[in-house]
Amino acid sequence: MGLAQAKVDVFQAIAHPSRRAILALLKDGEKPAGVLAAPFGVSFGAISQHLRVLKDAALVSERRAGRQRLYQLRPQPLEEVAAWVDDFERFFSARLDALEAHLDRKHGKKPRP
Secondary structure (H helix, E strand, O other): OOHHHHHHHHHHHHHOHHHHHHHHHHOOOOEEHHHHHHHHOOOHHHHHHHHHHHHHOOOEEEEEEOOEEEEEEOOOOHHHHHHHHHOOHHHHHHHHHHHHHHHHHHOOOOOOO
């Protein structure tokens, strides 16, 4: 998989809420596929497809332990996402500052220095 393809895959992989939830479950450590599937109430096949997308984006690794497949978070590709989001921090900070100023005016508070 080329670098350009990996960039698309990371953003595509985290676009789905179930895949984001799977990543959150893996923050606490390696888990078998059955444990990852339990909270979703969907078929094991559906969870397997989500796990495949996450593996293709290099966000999770898989290993076999007997009959189980164990999945582990690989957060390195998320660094690109974090860097992209950081580019917008100034925008969000400015918007929050404007909201704070508006609320201060609305409630008669003096602006902060």
